[in-house]
Amino acid sequence: MTTITAGRLREAAELLGIRNQATLNEIRARYSERVKEWHPDVSQNDPAESHEMTIRLKEAYDLLTDYCMNRPVSFRLEDLEKDLEQSPADYWMERFGDDPIWG
Structure with missing residues (x-):
């Protein structure tokens, strides 16, 4: 392999x-x-x-x-909460919000 x-x-x-x-x-x-x-x-x-x-x-x-x-994917409560606490919209704004094309 x-x-x-x-x-x-x-x-x-x-x-x-x-x-x-x-x-x-x-x-x-x-x-x-x-x-x-x-x-x-x-x-x-x-x-x-x-x-x-x-x-x-x-x-x-x-x-x-x-x-x-x-x-592997963690199913520990702390890890799940961390992954889920940020909304997709917040993620997008954090990642692309300052980009002159999108912002």
């Missing part, structure tokens, strides 16, 4: 078009979109290139889902 490294995970995320964060459902959806785009049966690109890209997308998807599915 190949060792999972931060660099490999980042490359896999970039191949699927994932920037910084994604849920497992978002990873699945992004993989589905990209595979529909590159599948040799529908792609307008060279069939050999489409086949290779489809293989790369599947490998990237497998790597990311394996990492996500096997990463």
Whole structure:
């Protein structure tokens, strides 16, 4: 089995078009979109290139889902409360609120 490294995970995320964060459902959806785009049966690109890209997308998807599915999640009350205390809106404002594009 190949060792999972931060660099490999980042490359896999970039191949699927994932920037910084994604849920497992978002990873699945992004993989589905990209595979529909590159599948040799529908792609307008060279069939050999489409086949290779489809293989790369599947490998990237497998790597990311394996990492996500096997990463420990804490169910300690303190950790859950910490994760849930910040609303999605607060998180967005903290992360992007000062960005001139959004702010």
